[in-house]
Amino acid sequence: MSEHVSPVSLYVTIFLSLMVLTGVTVYSAFVDMGYLNFPVAMLIAGFKASLVVWYFMHVKWQSHLTKLTLATGLFFLAILLAMTLIDYTSKNFTPQPPPTDPAMAVQPH
Amino acid sequence: MSNAVAHADHGHARADAPHPAQQHHFDNLAQQKEAAVIGMWLFLLTEILFFGGLFVAYMIYRVWYFDAFAEASRRLSLFWGGLNTAVLIGSSLTMALAVRAAQTNNRKWTINWLLITTILGCVFLGVKVIEYEDKFANHEVPGYNYDFSYHERHLAVEGHAPAAGEHREPSLSPEQLQQTTQIYFSLYFTMTGLHALHMIIGVGLMLVITWMAWKGKFDAQYYTPVEMSGLYWHFVDIVWIFLFPLLYLVNRHI
Amino acid sequence: MSIFGIPIFPDQASTFARDVDALYFFILAVCAFFALAVAVPVIYFGIRYHKTHDRQIGARIEGNLPLELLWSVIPTIIAMVMFGWGVSVFYHLRRPPAEALHLYAVGKQWMWKFQHMEGQREINELHIPSGRPIKITVTSEDVLHSLYFPAFRTKYDAIPGRYTELWFEAQKPGSYHIFCTEYCGTNHSGMIGTVTVLEPAAYQEWLQGGGLEGTLAQRGARLFNDLACSSCHVDSGRGRGPSLKDIVGTTVELRDGSSATIDDAYLRESILNSQAKVVKGFEPLMPTFQGLISEENLVALIEYVKSMSPKATTTAPAAPPAGKK
């Protein structure tokens, strides 16, 4: 059970680290790292999220089943994203402006 | 008629009278609490996949229309976005402290922290209203009168000289921007709108829990509702932690 | 093939119809075997081990690991055979041969508009020569449709805003069904037609009869002048727009430094929104024709530009995947 009561100091440190990380995210958006920008932003956001989950939501001291539930959710989200990307990355297709409305078409005389 | 089941003798005597909040079909309060935690996490699992569907649509269109996304993302004010992130992380802290106060049977501070969390939630919603109002003013809401270039024309008319270095050659022509940035704003409004809706539900939940705390329903043994609404609140905060970089910081460095 | 006059098997009118049917019969045989492998023992056990008196209990059998592995591994192997054969037939279906006769099919709510290179335009009717591979580029103007030739065993969805290609080689002259198999509204079941496969000679004769508007490229040429493209795109290359002579299939340098191969997709994009990929050394002056030109006219213009580079084969090589951002 999560009868575990964590000290206030732990919560405050987690809060401060989250604020610092937000600053880092914003700063890193202004540094041009080419295609690295997106993974870095996601890593920082993921780390912040895991801080909140681990300490604020007490998952650190809860049963394995709770940890398993969270892991399952993330796993199936990863399946949805990865397998949709399988199609979109291998599709040799860049978006085209769609065909026009024939009503406004120029008719050859 | 005995088969797979031999009727159990009364093992442990019922020494402690069951806590008033313990429901009849649970053996003890610990089992009930454990069930509630797993049930809540399963619900959060559905929320992860609920927002996940939107994130997948966002990822696909971001790969397809990266320039349009970068251009449109620059229209969002970084100040309000950053402030909102800070407000929400703060509310997460106060929520955690509220749960801690409930655990240590400190009714006064439970109520105080819960009220502060509610206020921070309302501040967040207020900032969202400000941002939405700005989008509506600039015709950036997708639909019939969506007009991406209205913002520039509007600035030029009022004679605002664009900030030095601010003006640079957008990589797409005005027609193309008009054509493809609607997707960005459709996703922006759907994602932040859904998040705001969850925030409103969260504020409502906070008020109910504060009222229950005020009625003294919680003590060191039974504070499950506070913890469950805490889990929900932290989840809504995590969604914003992902939304902020995805929507506001697409490509700020050019 | 039909029993008592009821057709129970579609006729094989295209070259790969036989391959598809061979695969179909293989899977049918495997399924019949497994259906019997389940049905016969189940019925036999039912009769043989019928309960005789009320207190009778079945034997104490927990399970049998080798048997379980047996009926997990064997179906997996058979499944892989089906998968491999299916993939080979699918690749054959989805890669049109280079020398195919090119057609356009535009799906519009409840009609199929076919567009021949020689200029004929047919609605819900299609005349094609037998014995030659035919490639149809399919697109739609409003909702999803799906061009389906049951006799040729092939089908592809028509998606607005995208080209999909389906091909077949008709063998037996005759007329066969055309269906729309992606639900598209009220008259979805009316969006049907007949494809008539003609002997090559009869097809040529049919062509002569129809072509009053001249070939698609000729119509494109007239459009080229009507829309004043010729004022900028001068063959000498000294006009405000780049020369369009012999450009199909070549790779050109663009203003922003990247390069692009000139193919159907590039031509189409440069017509509809011209500032997208402007060639190096030219100003982005060209007006966009988005909303000003219909699908058929767009296709006619592309054909005309392609006819100006006779060296390039009738179909430009498949465009390489566009550079990822």
Added chain:
Amino acid sequence: MLDTLKIPEQHYLHDGHSLRSWLLTKDHKRIAIMYLMSISVMFFIGGLFAVGIRFELATPQGDFVTADTYNKFFTMHGVIMVFFFLIPSIPAVLGNFLIPPMIGAKDLAFPRLNLLSLYIYWFGSIFTIAAMVRGGVDTGWTFYTPYSASASNTHVVPTALGIFIAGFSSILTGLNFIVTIHRMRAPGMTWFRLPLFVWAHYATSLIQVLGTPVVAITIVMLFVERAFGFAIFDPQRGGDPVLFQHLFWFYSHPAVYIMILPAMGVMSELVSTFSRKRIFGYSFVAFSSLAIAVFGFIVWAHHMFVSGISTYAAMVFSFLSFSVAIPSAVKTFNWSATLYKGAVSFETPMLYAYGFLGLFAIGGLTGLFLATLGVDVHMHDTYFVVAHFHYIMVGGAIMGYLGGLHYWWPKMTGRMYSEFFSRVSAITVFVGFNVTFFPQFVVGYLGMPRRYHAYPDEMQVLNVMSSAGATVLGLGYVLPVIYFLYSLKHGRVAGPNPWGASGLEWQMQSPPLTENFTEAPQVIHEPYEYEHIVVAKEKHLV
């Protein structure tokens, strides 16, 4: 000794007769009974549309109803049958009633949430029925954009919101089952002493919890696009209709396993009880339920082989689709092997089990055609697909549901139905079903597309056969309503264990007490041990 059996005085149906005691009940058994009633209503509404479709297709030209009405018929038939009958049927009725007693618990983990799930189901049904009455929707149950988002002028948004609401009822049921099975098992009830019915529902609940939110967000995106004019899937403004199909089928294929897995759970119980023998390969059958649940999530694009996905993606999904066929095959072989050296008796539930085994085998095998790329290009969206999924859903899920209903009816009501009429109805359903759907395989390979209300003349004979079979099937479904209601008053008293079955739920009296067991049961034996059970039922036919 039998005639001394009489209905016990105290049981859950006598625990308060006021409407309030039913509408505000927290007892999982009463909620199950209310689900049974609502589901049967929805089943017959959906069935009416099926009759409309089959009458229309009896003639090549669509002259029974107009094209629009026919489009609304098959859409409402699909929507109501899938979302309001098949998905809730076995979990909400048999699962709700039986999972707590089967694992030795007094009730589900969250009884109030269970009642909320019922109310949400009612609210969603009323929403959809209102939309149907006001004009229905004609987009097909798949709601493909851009037709559903911009071209259809029917009630797309209300029906979509009705499904959105009903999705939450499904999530809550799944959530309740997972927590109950994890945390409320009786002492001694380890995972491998759980009946296979509970394993199947555990796997189903996993899919319900993991899949339903994705269709919920897809409906929200369709809603914002259609109601507010956003541009998420609109090709005119750069959106991609194929993305809608990806997100829709990510849920809708696992939803097919939500429908069939509980029926497989019922099958394991029926085959074991009526051959008086342990299930052959218990752990293989249990783990194949989980395998189906997990593999079900990685195969969805076999619905989209011809809708413009890349050749590479088509190959990957075709390969993975075969991985899902293997666990179903393993289950079918294990059921057949269970009959070996058993003591097989052919009461009505066993007739349904035999029907399930035959029809599900055909349904599963025809799925192999559609997973194979080369053949699917020809068969996609033809009547071959319609026949395939009806063999799985009607031949599998509904036969399983009816088999389960006939098997646990004595436990739910304490009375037996007429054995003769129930066998007649089982055989009528089996025969009617085959005459309806087998010709559709043939007309499907001929190339008759789905959702056509007018078709070429040469396909008429096969369609008339199918329409004829449909009337026989319809009759077969009406019979159970009659003899079930008749049995409530005049049925023979069943006693606690009429079939001599081995589950924990057969230790309770029937109909059971509100708190199921007088004392907490202690489980010390394997799940399907018949060596200890004294058969109290005397064999005679009414």
